[in-house]
Amino acid sequence: MTAETWKKPGLETLRAAISRLEGHSDRRRKTLPFGVREIDARLPGGGLTLGALHEVAGGGNDALHSAAAGQFCAGIAARTRGKVLWIVTRQDVFAPSLKQVGLSARRTIYVEAGSDVDVLACFEEGLRHGGLGAVVAEVARLSMTASRRLQLAAETSGSLGIAIRRWRRQTDAADFGQPTASVTRWRISVLPSVSLPVPGVGRPRWLLELIRARAGECADFEVEACDGKGRLSLPAALADGSDQEAAGQRRASA
């Protein structure tokens, strides 16, 4: 239990009561923490819930390319165990780049489905299996019914499902506002990289917008992109600041 939740026992009992009502009180839901305190504290359970569906989309032009969103999902998948199923309609993933965020090509099995319907069917099949570390699917349209099916499949097997919402046209991206049954919804936008004292491109930075989180609140984070093991980190300046602040509080409370 993190320090944050320990301070609010009332909130925790309320959450337990709600999850009992939702019908999965018998087992404690596992989560996959990001390893960044600021992000994990905002997520119920202290990380991305396993056995649930999560939605990720790119912001701006990235809604079409899903380059940052893809990298973000690869980073999450890299931190799970077991094989990863990556379902696409048209293949343009460059495998060496996934390896650079820690997702080995030996672990990743690609499915090239002909249509969105096939993508969803394969997605559900993969989630239902339960032996996979993560199932990532690139879909354009995701209806309430379809997402509910996927969420149920993920809940029964305990697999992590990530839907990368990727559209052919910028105008279709408005579809991201429609409600779905996913547990969290993220939008990843690229930010200018960390500026270096020499010519060159520094470590990429992203704006992570947690647009929706079931039993949680929305939040924005500015982070540095995944490293070689798929971990995000906060920009140095901010990390230093909050660290000192926390240290100061600890000292004050002691």
Next chain:
Amino acid sequence: MPLALAGREGRRRVLLSVDLAARKMGLRPGTPVAKAQALYPDLVLMDADPEGDRLGLEKLALWFQHRIAPIVAVDAPDGLVLDTTGADHLHGGELPMLKDMVHRMAGAGFRAKAVVADTWGAGHAIARYCRAPIAVVPSGETASALADLPVEALRLPDTIVDGLATLGVSRIGPLTSMPRAPLALRFGPDIARRLDQAFGRIGEAIVPVRPVDPVEVSQNFAEPIGAAETIARYIGKLVPLLCQGLDERGQGVRRLDLLLHRVDSRTEAIRVATAMPVRDVKRLTRLLCEKIETIDPGFGIERMVLIASLAEPIDRRQTVSSLIAEEEADVSDLIDTLANRVGTQALYRFAPVESDLPERSFCRVPALAPEETKDWPDHWPRPTRLLARPEPVQAMAELPDQPPLFFIWRGVRRKVKCADGPERVFGEWWKNDAELTIARDYFRVEDTSGERFWLYRAGDGEHGETGSQGWFLHGIFG
């Protein structure tokens, strides 16, 4: 050297078939041997071997049964007929499937023609009497496709064809519009039957060739069955029997065909394939039951046959005793389920290939292929998305090796804020002579809004022979 095969036709010795060289000289099947030899003394003549041809064709039919679809029959003397219903999507669609077939036959030294049509009769006619080596006749357009073909295409005996020629009927189109009764009176029922078969008005059963000594179980029904639940129940009964048979031989199934003989003497088939030999009752039952919806039971099914058309020895493995190593979950059953839905070629992993050119640096391997030990080098960041083909952009850059100052991609002008590079990649002259002097300079650039791209210049910026010096966008970074 022209070659022809000679054989007897009644009491005469005639050429039965000729090769391309002989055909160019003007020889045709049916020319008397004496005449051919008199005209072309250097013609190589060999005796035809119809029995050998038939055996060869049967072997080929078995090969097609392995590769393409469960129902394959010999269409003597020179063809095969396949029922590809429900099998084409596993080969990427009808046209790619035909291309693949013709290509493979060409690889084996045969010039083949392939046609997909609604009926056996139509397929037979179009494959033999149309020019195109590959054709897909859309469903419902059989009549227009057949109209211009000669009446020989209908698989009629020579006497009837000659008789029709005396009547002045040489094409199928006019023949279909003639009244049936006088034709039947004069030539018998053959014409009407062949026409109806070609247009699909009456059925024509394809009796498939059978692999040698397969493990096979069958079930006859006193009353025809049709409901999906009933079919599922009998699949559940047949699979354990099959697995028992496989167990006795120590084999597992790689491909399983379920043939459903309908009361109207048509055969429906479903085929499932597995990535590794399987003898698991539950798993095979599930794979088969997922395909039930593709069966058209018609008026009912009177016989079900389950054949392990491809079986391989299954090797037993010791399960991990889990002292330290945690066993990784087995996903081969999921792979099979997905492969039977989207096709085997749509399910793959990427494996590294030793090449500096990005588009050649990976290849697709089967999802369950043994894990390779190599990996991509990790010197430089690589983009998440690689465009299928590099898109030309307009760019302004200082020569010879500076990154662009700005570039225009898809109508949007982007000012470059910072860049990494160049990373020079040379053409692979050992693969292709034309690549001897080719070079590319890759740059990773970031524009003012923070988007990151992978650009390259075709050429080294100094020497004209290294490339066009134009700029291309090849990938997008996250």
